[in-house]
C-alpha cells in the first residue's frame with residue numbers, strides 16, 4: 001500500500017504530465033525500442049521507422065487513451081486492481097497482449113517522466129512512482145490468471 005507521502009509524490013509527478021503529448025512520446029518509444037510490440041497495432045498503418053511512428057495520428061490518439069487510463073488509475077490508488085479489472089481482461093482475452101509488455105510501457109513512461117521533471121524527479125519521488133507503476137502493471141496483469 002501507498003503512504004500519504006507516496007500518494008502526494010505520485011500526484012505531484014502526474015500534475016506535470018500532458019496526457020496527449022507524453023502519451024504520444026511514451027507509446028512512440030515503446031514501438032521504437034521494442035519493435036515487436038508493433039504487431040499488436042497492425043490497424044494503425046505505417047510504423048516502419050521512427051518518423052512514421054511519431055507522425056502517426058493513430059499512435060498519438062492511442063497514447064492519449066493509454067495515459068487517460070493511467071490518469072484514472074491515479075484517481076483510484078486504493079482500488080487499482082478492481083478499477084483496472086475489465087481493462088486487464090480485455091488485454092488478456094481479446095487483445096492477447098503479452099503482459100511483459102505492460103512492464104515495458106511502464107519503463108518507457110518513467111523515462112519520459114524523468115526527462116520532463118528533471119531535478120524534481122528525486123530518488124524518493126522516483127521510488128514512489130515505481131511503486132505505483134508496479135501496482136499498475138500487476139493490476140493489468142491480473143486478468144491473465
Ligand code: HEM
Nearest residue numbers: 037040041043065066069070090095097101102105106140
Ligand atoms: C487498447 C490502456 C498497455 C495494446 C487499450 C485501451 C486502453 C488501454 C484504455 C482502450 C480499450 C478500449 O477501447 O476498451 C492500456 C494501459 C496500458 C496498456 C493503461 C499500460 C500501462 C498496452 C501494451 C500493449 C497494448 C503494452 C501492446 C504492446 C493494446 C491494443 C489495444 C489497446 C492493441 C487496442 C487498440 C485499438 O485497436 O484501438 N489499452 N494499455 N496495451 N491496447 Fe492497451
